Amino acid sequence: MNDTDEQLDQTETFAEEGGSLIDQSFLSKIGKLDLVSRKILQGKIKGEKRSKKRGQSVEFADHRLYTPGDDLRFLDWNIYARLDKLMIKLFLEEEDLRVYLLVDSSKSMDYGRPNKLRYALKVAAALGYIGLVNNNRVGIGTFSTQLDRVFRPERGRRNLPKMIKFLEETVPEGRTDLGRACKRFAQEHRAKGVVILISDFLDRHGYEDAVRFFVARKMDVFCLQILAPQELDPPLTGDLKLVDSEDGQETEITISGPLLERYKANLAALMGGLREFCHKRGARYLSSSTALPFERLVLDQLRLHGVLR
Amino acid sequence: MFQFLSMGWLYAAPLLIGGLVLLYFLKLKRREVGISSTYLWQNALNDLRVNSPFQRLRTNLLLILQLLALILIILALSRPVSPLGGMRGSDAILLIDVSASMSAEDANGQTRFLHAKQEALKVIDDMSFGDKAVIVAFDDEAQVLTDMTESKSTLRRALEKLEPTDRGSQLGGALQRVRSLLGNAERAPELYVFSDGRVGSLDNVSLDESVPLHFIRCGSSAENVGIVSFDVHLASGFGDETRVFVSVQNLGTEERTVGVDFYLDGDLAGSREVKLGPEGVTSVAFDAPLQDEPRHVRITLDHGTDASTDVLASDDEVVAILKPPMPFEVLLVSDGNLFLHSALSEDPRVAKTAEGTVPTIASANFKPEFGGEFDVVVLDRVTPPTIGAGNYLCFGARPPFPGLTDLGQMEHTEVIDQDETHPVTRFVNFSTLELPTARQLKIRPKDVIVVSSTHGPLVIDARDGDRHALVIAFNLLELPLEGAWTFDPSFPIFLSNVIRYLSGSSAEVRKDLLLPTGGIAELPYPKLAAKAQVQHEKAEEPTEIKIVPGDESLRIPNLDRRGIYTVTFQDVDGKELSKTRFAANLVSAAESTVAPADNLVLKGRKEIKAVEEAVETNKDVWKYVAAAALLFVMLEWWIYNRRVYL
Numbered sequence: 001m002n003d004t005d006e007q008l009d010q011t012e013t014f015a016e017e018g019g020s021l022i023d024q025s026f027l028s029k030i031g032k033l034d035l036v037s038r039k040i041l042q043g044k045i046k047g048e049k050r051s052k053k054r055g056q057s058v059e060f061a062d063h064r065l066y067t068p069g070d071d072l073r074f075l076d077w078n079i080y081a082r083l084d085k086l087m088i089k090l091f092l093e094e095e096d097l098r099v100y101l102l103v104d105s106s107k108s109m110d111y112g113r114p115n116k117l118r119y120a121l122k123v124a125a126a127l128g129y130i131g132l133v134n135n136n137r138v139g140i141g142t143f144s145t146q147l148d149r150v151f152r153p154e155r156g157r158r159n160l161p162k163m164i165k166f167l168e169e170t171v172p173e174g175r176t177d178l179g180r181a182c183k184r185f186a187q188e189h190r191a192k193g194v195v196i197l198i199s200d201f202l203d204r205h206g207y208e209d210a211v212r213f214f215v216a217r218k219m220d221v222f223c224l225q226i227l228a229p230q231e232l233d234p235p236l237t238g239d240l241k242l243v244d245s246e247d248g249q250e251t252e253i254t255i256s257g258p259l260l261e262r263y264k265a266n267l268a269a270l271m272g273g274l275r276e277f278c279h280k281r282g283a284r285y286l287s288s289s290t291a292l293p294f295e296r297l298v299l300d301q302l303r304l305h306g307v308l309r
Numbered sequence: 310m311f312q313f314l315s316m317g318w319l320y321a322a323p324l325l326i327g328g329l330v331l332l333y334f335l336k337l338k339r340r341e342v343g344i345s346s347t348y349l350w351q352n353a354l355n356d357l358r359v360n361s362p363f364q365r366l367r368t369n370l371l372l373i374l375q376l377l378a379l380i381l382i383i384l385a386l387s388r389p390v391s392p393l394g395g396m397r398g399s400d401a402i403l404l405i406d407v408s409a410s411m412s413a414e415d416a417n418g419q420t421r422f423l424h425a426k427q428e429a430l431k432v433i434d435d436m437s438f439g440d441k442a443v444i445v446a447f448d449d450e451a452q453v454l455t456d457m458t459e460s461k462s463t464l465r466r467a468l469e470k471l472e473p474t475d476r477g478s479q480l481g482g483a484l485q486r487v488r489s490l491l492g493n494a495e496r497a498p499e500l501y502v503f504s505d506g507r508v509g510s511l512d513n514v515s516l517d518e519s520v521p522l523h524f525i526r527c528g529s530s531a532e533n534v535g536i537v538s539f540d541v542h543l544a545s546g547f548g549d550e551t552r553v554f555v556s557v558q559n560l561g562t563e564e565r566t567v568g569v570d571f572y573l574d575g576d577l578a579g580s581r582e583v584k585l586g587p588e589g590v591t592s593v594a595f596d597a598p599l600q601d602e603p604r605h606v607r608i609t610l611d612h613g614t615d616a617s618t619d620v621l622a623s624d625d626e627v628v629a630i631l632k633p634p635m636p637f638e639v640l641l642v643s644d645g646n647l648f649l650h651s652a653l654s655e656d657p658r659v660a661k662t663a664e665g666t667v668p669t670i671a672s673a674n675f676k677p678e679f680g681g682e683f684d685v686v687v688l689d690r691v692t693p694p695t696i697g698a699g700n701y702l703c704f705g706a707r708p709p710f711p712g713l714t715d716l717g718q719m720e721h722t723e724v725i726d727q728d729e730t731h732p733v734t735r736f737v738n739f740s741t742l743e744l745p746t747a748r749q750l751k752i753r754p755k756d757v758i759v760v761s762s763t764h765g766p767l768v769i770d771a772r773d774g775d776r777h778a779l780v781i782a783f784n785l786l787e788l789p790l791e792g793a794w795t796f797d798p799s800f801p802i803f804l805s806n807v808i809r810y811l812s813g814s815s816a817e818v819r820k821d822l823l824l825p826t827g828g829i830a831e832l833p834y835p836k837l838a839a840k841a842q843v844q845h846e847k848a849e850e851p852t853e854i855k856i857v858p859g860d861e862s863l864r865i866p867n868l869d870r871r872g873i874y875t876v877t878f879q880d881v882d883g884k885e886l887s888k889t890r891f892a893a894n895l896v897s898a899a900e901s902t903v904a905p906a907d908n909l910v911l912k913g914r915k916e917i918k919a920v921e922e923a924v925e926t927n928k929d930v931w932k933y934v935a936a937a938a939l940l941f942v943m944l945e946w947w948i949y950n951r952r953v954y955l
Contacts, residue, residue: 107345108345108346109345110345111344111345112345116345176346200345200346202345202346202348202349203348204346204348228345230344231344231345234344236342238340239339239340240339240340240341240342241339241340241341241342242342242343242344242347242350243341243342243343243344243347244344244345244346244347244348245343245344245345245346246345246346249347250341250347251347251350251351251354252339253350253354258357259353259354259357262353262354262356262357263349263350263353265353266349266352266353266356267349270349
């Protein structure tokens with residue numbers, strides 16, 4: 001068995017890597033964390049989050065002119081008395097935050113050691129847990145060619161087992177079509193919130209549409225790119241026939257220095273391109289290797305990037 | 310230009326290379342590896358193909374290296390040799406020494422001649438396209454064996470047929486012969502001399518400095534003891550004994566002891582042992598009695614335990630056929646002389662009449678033509694007015710030669726001197742000769758006085774044209790009876806000497822029996838003979854020589870080999886008329902001196918240093934090619950294992 005085989009054997013399928021997505025000790029560590037949105041987001045019930053939307057709340061924010069149909073209960077009679085103008089009092093409205101976790105469950109995610117999909121689901125579980133315990137509405141979607149499964153937005157710790165179950169039932173299948181799946185998810189979830197898109201972003205159709213859909217809906221988008229160390233530095237030598245895990249497409253290559261360099265350059269270009277695309281559109285981006293323990297990703301990297309606090 | 314000793318591998322090369330390419334394609338059954346997405350790999354491949362036109366070549370780098378290694382391995386197996394030096398685009402004249410000394414067998418067990426042939430063959434093999442060559446074999450004569458030709462096969466055939474001779478060596482003559490070839494050649498040819506350098510005198514041989522001359526020396530050893538001279542003489546004036554002389558010389562550098570064995574008709578008849586220091590020479594004689602039948606004489610050298618160090622065998626043996634001398638035809642013209650009649654009749658070599666006496670006629674019956682019919686005509690007190698061509702012994706009278714006159718009688722004269730060097734005075738003592746009277750002769754300046762007296766010449770050797778006379782000034786019958794010279798043993802010896810002297814060489818042991826190799830045998834032939842078959846004792850087939858009517862004798866040239874030649878005379882119908890034998894021997898100190906020369910010295914040229922090889926030994930280069938192949942294999946292996954980092 002040569003080096004390549006040994007290295008390739010280190011990739012593990014999703015099925016092989018068992019165990020629970022999240023353990024109790026880790027939950028206690030992340031219990032005090034909260035999700036951060038850089039935008040004021042609308043919710044349907046008053047929650048813990050302070051929305052940038054002015055509304056019925058205790059904290060005064062501003063005045064505006066009365067227009068017919070406004071609730072007369074919020075007229076500022078003092079102003080009317082002094083200025084003879086009908087002004088409506090605006091209050092900062094406190095709302096619950098919607099958190100949408102979109103996890104790529106295509107076959108390309110079923111790769112690497114540690115397995116990318118398993119890693120992604122763990123991250124999603126952790127973020128979902130944080131969302132639930134902070135009374136945010138947490139909705140989850142898994143997708144490949146299309147939006148495969150959806151966990152309707154729920155709030156409250158009591159939904160944690162349901163959410164974990166949902167995530168654990170995820171199986172890798174299909175090809176990646178980020179744009180199509182995200183479009184579908186955006187259509188189904190019109191309420192604004194934080195969208196955390198977890199994928200390897202290895203999509204022949206491109207990632208731009210996916211991000212664009214959410215940005216257009218004023219979502220707070222965070223792209224988390226998960227890659228296996230075997231993808232970042234392929235341990236391949238010799239004459240190989242590479243088989244695409246999604247479509248079975250075969251590519252014959254003879255590994256050489258220039259080819260590897262070119263591959264790495266292309267991967268760097270993909271990551272750089274995604275980062276730039278996100279920044280230009282007010283979205284956030286973070287890439288991570290599955291070699292990085294997911295606890296460190298959650299506790300360190302996501303906090304560092306302002307996703308958690 | 311490389312040459313290949315095993316061409317078979319080159320012929321198989323396309324098959325092997327094709328096989329490798331086929332294997333390479335078969336090898337491209339790649340290992341399947343599942344990965345998340347080929348998306349980035351395809352992009353990388355496309356990028357490389359677009360950006361690097363040599364990428365395809367790079368992909369096949371291993372195949373190219375393997376092909377190179379395979380080609381080099383095939384080349385190595387084909388045994389490439391690189392000729393260093395050689396003719397390199399010039400014509401060549403190959404002068405090959407075939408003389409006797411080239412038969413010397415040196416320490417390596419190979420004769421010099423064989424070595425010369427091998428070296429000449431190398432030159433032929435080394436000829437480039439368009440090169441021409443000619444082979445000239447030389448001993449004491451030069452023989453051009455081929456035309457100036459490009460055909461290597463013709464040259465090889467000529468070389469293969471070439472055999473060494475037992476003759477002497479004269480490079481000078483060969484170089485003279487070659488001059489004509491030099492003049493006709495389109496390009497200035499190079500001369501290659503394959504010899505041991507014992508090629509006779511080159512003092513007067515010049516060759517233009519611009520003609521390249523290579524001296525390829527053959528042989529190494531100088532050790533040789535050989536027979537350097539050989540002769541046969543009658544043991545004395547009368548008997549049937551002959552004496553065989555050989556001179557044995559040590560031409561080497563160490564003292565040697567050799568046995569000299571004498572065989573008569575195949576039986577060992579005598580043996581001597583001689584000890585010779587370096588350059589030492591000694592003579593050994595054996596007696597061989599003559600018989601009516603020819604006798605076969607053979608003398609060989611026995612080197613004993615030194616046989617291996619003696620490099621030349623052809624000078625270790627001489628042979629001869631001894632035939633009894635032909636009887637002398639003597640005619641006595643006398644009116645009665647008992648002394649002469651008795652003495653001549655007693656000489657066993659003088660032909661006798663049926664009565665057993667010497668033919669005798671009276672002076673009145675003498676005819677001038679008798680001189681031509683007899684070997685010697687003895688004129689006793691007779692002076693014919695004319696005598697024909699021939700040999701005459703005149704007692705008490707002069708021959709009718711102009712200028713030789715009789716001055717009258719002289720009395721009481723005494724012998725005062727005799728020419729001891731003259732053949733007729735051999736073993737003869739004239740001091741007992743008392744002469745009461747004798748004729749006083751007036752001689753001419755050209756006459757030779759053999760014996761002189763107080764009053765004038767007594768015995769004169771006189772010639773006049775084709776007439777030869779020994780003139781005795783005294784009359785035998787007038788000698789005093791008491792103590793007379795006619796009763797002295799000197800008298801018959803003197804007569805015998807005179808008859809042999811006047812008869813000339815025909816009376817000695819026949820010289821045609823002792824020919825040197827390279828000489829020409831001249832043999833009398835029967836009247837009806839039309840052709841002769843000449844057969845050497847070791848030759849398989851006889852050589853036929855046609856006899857041209859009118860020739861005095863049959864001439865047999867080119868006696869290349871030593872030994873016995875048998876000549877059978879045949880008439881027009883091939884019927885055998887008679888048979889005779891003769892011998893040819895190598896008796897040459899020059900040829901027996903076998904020490905190879907270090908250089909050749911030609912007049913007006915720098916000395917030409919000897920070299921051992923005509924063409925420098927082909928250098929085997931397969932090792933280097935194999936090393937290069939190994940290098941490529943290693944490079945291929947390294948790249949195979951490291952190419953991921955390249």
